Amino acid sequence: xxxxxxxxxxxxxxxxxMLRAQQWSLIASLxxxxxxxxxxxxxxxxxxxDTALGQAYRVLAETAATADVDDVAREYFExxxxxxxxxxxxxxxxxLTGFLNERPLADLxxxxxxMGVERAEGRFEPEDHIASIAEVMAGLAAGEFDAxxxxxxxxxxxxxxxxxxxxxxxQFFDDLAVAPSAKFYRSVAEVGRIFVDIEVRAFALEAKTQxxxxxxxxxx
Amino acid sequence: MPRDSxxxxxxxxxxxxxxxxxxxxxxxxxxxxxxxxxxxxxxMAEQGEVRTYYMGDHxxxxxxxxxxxxxxxLRAAQPSLWVSCDDDKVRLVTADPYExxxxxxxxxxxxxxxAMPRAVVAxxxxxxxxxxxxxxxxxxxxxxxxxQYDPRAxxxxxxxxxxxxxxxxxxxxxxxxx
Numbered sequence: 001x002x003x004x005x006x007x008x009x010x011x012x013x014x015x016x017x018m019l020r021a022q023q024w025s026l027i028a029s030l031x032x033x034x035x036x037x038x039x040x041x042x043x044x045x046x047x048x049x050d051t052a053l054g055q056a057y058r059v060l061a062e063t064a065a066t067a068d069v070d071d072v073a074r075e076y077f078e079x080x081x082x083x084x085x086x087x088x089x090x091x092x093x094x095x096l097t098g099f100l101n102e103r104p105l106a107d108l109x110x111x112x113x114x115m116g117v118e119r120a121e122g123r124f125e126p127e128d129h130i131a132s133i134a135e136v137m138a139g140l141a142a143g144e145f146d147a148x149x150x151x152x153x154x155x156x157x158x159x160x161x162x163x164x165x166x167x168x169x170x171q172f173f174d175d176l177a178v179a180p181s182a183k184f185y186r187s188v189a190e191v192g193r194i195f196v197d198i199e200v201r202a203f204a205l206e207a208k209t210q211x212x213x214x215x216x217x218x219x220x
Numbered sequence: 221m222p223r224d225s226x227x228x229x230x231x232x233x234x235x236x237x238x239x240x241x242x243x244x245x246x247x248x249x250x251x252x253x254x255x256x257x258x259x260x261x262x263x264m265a266e267q268g269e270v271r272t273y274y275m276g277d278h279x280x281x282x283x284x285x286x287x288x289x290x291x292x293x294l295r296a297a298q299p300s301l302w303v304s305c306d307d308d309k310v311r312l313v314t315a316d317p318y319e320x321x322x323x324x325x326x327x328x329x330x331x332x333x334x335a336m337p338r339a340v341v342a343x344x345x346x347x348x349x350x351x352x353x354x355x356x357x358x359x360x361x362x363x364x365x366x367x368q369y370d371p372r373a374x375x376x377x378x379x380x381x382x383x384x385x386x387x388x389x390x391x392x393x394x395x396x397x398x
Contacts (some may be wrong), residue, residue: 024360082382082383083382083383084376084382084383085373085377086377087376087377087382088375088376089373089375094373094375095375098370098372098373172374175375175376178376180376180378180379181377197269
């Protein structure tokens with residue numbers, strides 16, 4: 001999704017912001033559709049350092065190296081499509097209210113409309129699919145989208161994340177890790193879970209820094 | 221479902237019209253437990269301008285699922301039978317007060333609640349004794365999401381909740397095949 005953006009100014013983003021955008025894009029692309037052979041080969045080439053996230057990426061690379069593309073497609077079907085329903089329902093509305101297409105989806109659509117982001121043609125998943133929100137997060141991190149227009153304490157990237165992803169993303173990745181059919185996606189869930197944790201703490205740290213600098217500025 | 225029925229005779233009274241534009245009409249006025257040997261529509265009595273007709277007999281069908289309604293009816297100060305007519309013809313006689321009141325809301329029909337004869341009361345009491353099943357009233361309430369009785373769909377569908385193919389390639393023959 002998320003093609004048209006009205007954000008005109010594209011401020012230069014630091015390298016780590018672009019890396020964040022890439023991580024969100026990776027998570028989005030893996031949850032949107034099963035990876036093809038080329039993607040699996042690329043994933044198999046990933047390396048990681050000794051941090052938790054790096055280790056999770058190493059596990060993902062190992063799993064991708066041994067995974068068969070048809071098995072992964074079958075696994076994706078069992079997890080997210082299924083007969084009747086998949087094992088998981090990766091929608092914000094379902095996780096927050098227990099039902100699909102409820103108020104969280106309406107809130108998200110309103111925020112996206114204010115940001116000037118809309119669903120691309122030919123994409124039929126509701127916007128509160130985790131892959132769609134992850135794509136928006138990637139766009140925000142890369143500076144393609146601008147969330148500063150959002151009000152009610154949800155302004156900016158941190159606000160968007162706190163409002164639409166933080167309440168349920170960790171729970172979703174936990175569920176993905178223990179879903180009966182998950183094998184390849186268990187390692188994806190690991191990466192997603194750790195990355196969401198890092199994002200939560202980073203946004204909290206950023207808010208704290210802003211608060212202290214703001215108050216010191218007032219005192220000065 | 222056990223059912224029982226009692227035949228009752230319906231008498232109608234026709235008063236002279238109140239003005240010259242209105243027509244005479246027969247309103248059901250009484251219910252008798254004994255069915256007389258008369259043609260329906262027969263004139264039974266005439267006192268001045270007030271005529272009493274025999275409107276015919278009709279079955280009161282008792283359903284075992286509605287015994288609670290019959291109990292409500294018998295508990296009333298005056299147990300009644302609801303008679304619904306159109307054009308001097310008896311269409312329905314019921315001992316269920318809720319069915320009767322529902323019919324009364326239809327202006328197309330003439331519905332009267334008439335005193336229930338003793339014999340019919342006795343029959344209905346016997347029917348209630350035989351078939352009534354007491355059901356405790358249960359007020360449904362919202363179940364909190366944390367309750368084990370939460371009706372929501374599971375977050376993770378377990379393997380035994382999934383649809384699995386048992387027919388065709390999986391083993392059993394397709395449905396309808398010999």
